Amino acid sequence: MRDPATGTGLERQRERRRVWLVAALFAITALALHWWRLQVLTASYDQGIFLQVLWNTARGHWFESTLSSQLSTPVVHDGALPVLGYRRLGQHFTPMLALWAPLVALLGAWALPLVQVGLITGAGLVLHRLAEILLAPVLARLVAWSYFGANALIGPTLGNFTDLCQLPLAFFALMLGLRQQRTWLIAIAALVIPLIREDTGVLLVAVAIWMLVRQRERWRLALLLALYGGGWVLLCTTVLMPLFSEDSSRRFMVENFGQYLGERDQASSLEVLGHVLAQPVLVLRELVSPPLQTLLYLLGQSLPLALVPLVSIDSWLLAGPSLLGLFLAQGDNDPLSINIRYTLLVVPGLFSGTVFWWHRRGGRVPARRWRSLWLGCIVLSLLFTLTSNPNRSLSFLIPDSIQPWVYSSPARQWQHGRAAQRALAVIPPDASVSANTPLVPWLAQRPALVRFPRGHRYRDRQGIEREVDWIAVDLGWLRHYGRAFPSDRRKLERAIRTLVELSDRYRPLRVEDGVVVLQHRRHPPDDAEAGQADADLKRLLSRLQAEV
Numbered sequence: 415m416r417d418p419a420t421g422t423g424l425e426r427q428r429e430r431r432r433v434w435l436v437a438a439l440f441a442i443t444a445l446a447l448h449w450w451r452l453q454v455l456t457a458s459y460d461q462g463i464f465l466q467v468l469w470n471t472a473r474g475h476w477f478e479s480t481l482s483s484q485l486s487t488p489v490v491h492d493g494a495l496p497v498l499g500y501r502r503l504g505q506h507f508t509p510m511l512a513l514w515a516p517l518v519a520l521l522g523a524w525a526l527p528l529v530q531v532g533l534i535t536g537a538g539l540v541l542h543r544l545a546e547i548l549l550a551p552v553l554a555r556l557v558a559w560s561y562f563g564a565n566a567l568i569g570p571t572l573g574n575f576t577d578l579c580q581l582p583l584a585f586f587a588l589m590l591g592l593r594q595q596r597t598w599l600i601a602i603a604a605l606v607i608p609l610i611r612e613d614t615g616v617l618l619v620a621v622a623i624w625m626l627v628r629q630r631e632r633w634r635l636a637l638l639l640a641l642y643g644g645g646w647v648l649l650c651t652t653v654l655m656p657l658f659s660e661d662s663s664r665r666f667m668v669e670n671f672g673q674y675l676g677e678r679d680q681a682s683s684l685e686v687l688g689h690v691l692a693q694p695v696l697v698l699r700e701l702v703s704p705p706l707q708t709l710l711y712l713l714g715q716s717l718p719l720a721l722v723p724l725v726s727i728d729s730w731l732l733a734g735p736s737l738l739g740l741f742l743a744q745g746d747n748d749p750l751s752i753n754i755r756y757t758l759l760v761v762p763g764l765f766s767g768t769v770f771w772w773h774r775r776g777g778r779v780p781a782r783r784w785r786s787l788w789l790g791c792i793v794l795s796l797l798f799t800l801t802s803n804p805n806r807s808l809s810f811l812i813p814d815s816i817q818p819w820v821y822s823s824p825a826r827q828w829q830h831g832r833a834a835q836r837a838l839a840v841i842p843p844d845a846s847v848s849a850n851t852p853l854v855p856w857l858a859q860r861p862a863l864v865r866f867p868r869g870h871r872y873r874d875r876q877g878i879e880r881e882v883d884w885i886a887v888d889l890g891w892l893r894h895y896g897r898a899f900p901s902d903r904r905k906l907e908r909a910i911r912t913l914v915e916l917s918d919r920y921r922p923l924r925v926e927d928g929v930v931v932l933q934h935r936r937h938p939p940d941d942a943e944a945g946q947a948d949a950d951l952k953r954l955l956s957r958l959q960a961e962v
Contacts, residue, residue: 429551433542433558440562441535447572447807448527454827455834455852455891456806459865460574462854464511465523467502469859471512472519477501480862480872481854487664495879496864496872504659505666507612507650508577522859526575534571537582537762538562544590545769549777556788557769560718563792565799566761569753573805576755580610585617585762592625600635608643612650612662613759616735618643620763624731628770651683670743673700690742701741707750708741714752715760718795719768720788728774729767736760753804815898822894833927834888840923840931841884846872849886850909853929857886867905867912883934885920887913889958890928896962907962910955925950 451457463481470478483489483500502508517525538561545554561567570576584606591599608615622640625632655662664680674689674696675681681689690697702708716723723729736759740749749756779785803812813821822830838856841847846862848870857863862882864872870882887909896903913930920932921939925947933939 426546426551429555430542430546433539433555436559436562437535437538440538441531444531444534444568444571445527448531449524450810451572451805451807452523452527452855454810454831455856455888456809457855458574458851459854460576461526462858462863463502464575464577465518465526465855465858466860466863468511468515468518468525470861471515475499475861476512477503477508478861480864481858483872484864484869485661486659487661490665496869497877498862498872499875501658504655504657505661506577507655508610510580510606510609511577523855530571530575530579533579533583534567537586540583540586540590541765541769544586544593544766547590547593548769548773550779552779552785553772553777556785557719557765557772560720560768560788560792560795561761561765563796564715564718564761565795565802565804566715566752566757568796568799569751569802569804570755570758572807573754576758577611578614578755578758581607581614581617581758582762584610586766588621589766592621592629604639604642608646608650612655613647613739615643615646615650616739617759617762620732620735623735624728627731628728648683673744697742701738711750711752714795714798715757715764717798718792719764720784720791722768722771723764726767726771728770729764731763732767733760733763736763753802814895818898820895820898830890830927830929834929837924837926837929837931838886841886845883846880847884847886848882850888850892850905852888852891853886867909870912870916881919881934883937885913885916885930885932887930888928889930889954893928893958893961903962906958910958910962913951913955922947922951925954928954930954 448457459481463479466479466481467477470476478499479502480496480498480500482502482505483496483498485505486496486500488494489496514525514529517529521528538558541561542554542558545557548554549557567582571579584603587599588603588607590596591603604618607618618639622636622643625636625639629636651662660680663682667681667683667686668675668679671681671686671690674686674693676689712724713721723733740756740759743749748754751757780788800808801812803809803814806814809822810824810827813819834853835856838853841857844860847857847860848864848866849857850866854863854865862872862874864870864882866885866887870885871879872882873879889906889909892902892906892909896906913932916932919935921935922930922932923939924931930951
């Protein structure tokens with residue numbers, strides 16, 4: 415006999431159509447915003463890194479990236495030059511990324527938004543399928559709507575591409591396989607999760623802990639998942655990643671967990687774990703510090719689910735290990751920001767745990783007042799997302815700053831983006847380039863690309879030092895944001911100084927709406943407009959120097 419909580423067939427079909435409609439709206443909107451971000455130059459450095467990694471992988475140079483090399487320990491700490499042939503696997507061990515290289519070879523820069531939005535949308539549908547099995551149709555629909563309305567999901571989805579976009583789908587597939595006892599689905603999902611990134615095996619450990627509490631009869635499978643997930647994390651961080659570089663021990667461990675290491679400037683993951691366990695008082699302080707930001711983060715994650723995860727043991731078990739890692743970490747990229755990629759480590763556990771929380775209470779439709787409250791929470795989450803302008807994806811609607819006022823109309827953004835594309839069109843597809851952040855995604859499909867003004871030199875595969883063939887700088891973008899953001903103002907000042915210093919080695923060929931493209935003087939001039947561009951650049955630099 416059918417559990418009355420699961421509803422009738424007609425009711426299930428009706429609610430399923432509503433979920434698919436919201437999923438389609440989510441996907442179409444997200445893809446449109448990604449298209450807009452690329453057109454108006456609000457996509458940035460990480461988008462370029464992943465595009466270059468996959469573009470190189472598709473051509474047989476697996477996981478190579480000069481953009482990643484510029485973030486490596488030798489460059490950041492030792493003052494070395496970026497290297498052509500550097501493999502990003504020393505920074506993040508992400509073998510699953512290779513799956514998308516053929517799509518990048520086919521679609522270029524547009525492949526990454528399709529992959530990210532497609533995987534995130536698909537994950538929501540798998541979550542709904544899991545909820546359908548356990549809950550009443552209306553309740554399952556509300557869970558799915560909560561997912562597509564979550565600030566913690568929309569923010570990173572609208573940002574630069576991230577390898578973690580693969581995680582929700584794999585996690586929900588694993589939970590679905592466990593519920594339906596489908597061995598093949600469990601095996602595939604469990605195999606994939608640790609291969610997404612070196613730290614995602616922690617989620618298998620979380621699932622194992624949850625199983626030992628909720629499904630004790632399956633303790634053998636739980637132990638297997640824990641050993642594979644936890645063992646893979648240790649294998650990656652202590653054995654595999656050091657084969658490619660010292661970035662994990664000398665940079666990422668120190669930057670993220672340096673508060674536990676004292677004066678040490680290098681540590682493996684096992685050493686970090688030992689230092690953390692040896693300082694319980696510091697750990698307790700870090701778990702709640704800063705208290706207001708920690709509380710707001712938990713509320714933001716839980717809001718679209720009507721705060722149920724805060725009282726759900728299942729949610730704490732499934733998301734707890736990921737939350738622990740975020741609370742204990744530090745770094746330049748705030749791990750407690752609701753709009754960046756790290757939230758994707760937490761979202762799957764919170765939503766799965768909420769499904770099981772409702773299931774343990776009969777899985778039936780809550781009272782109308784509760785449903786109205788839940789819908790209000792989803793709307794509030796969407797409003798917070800809108801007003802936060804995640805990753806500047808909504809800058810055509812929301813000002814980037816109120817005081818001082820920084821806003822650019824859609825028409826002005828489009829005009830500037832088209833001017834940048836016209837200027838970049840003079841750069842040959844295989845030429846080496848140094849470009850500043852907003853131009854990086856448009857130039858990433860080439861072997862040698864570094865970030866300006868941090869560098870205009872690199873080492874080729876033979877170790878020979880070379881200067882890039884071209885420099886591309888969006889001074890207009892820096893001027894626009896520099897009015898309100900000190901970091902952009904400093905970048906503008908440094909860019910101006912560097913262009914002046916390099917004027918004897920690079921000649922300007924294009925100056926359009928503040929976008930400057932220069933060619934190395936070792937190449938003969940091949941553009942009749944070079945003389946006019948030189949005069950335009952001098953006027954532009956003179957005006958900007960007066961402003962800054």
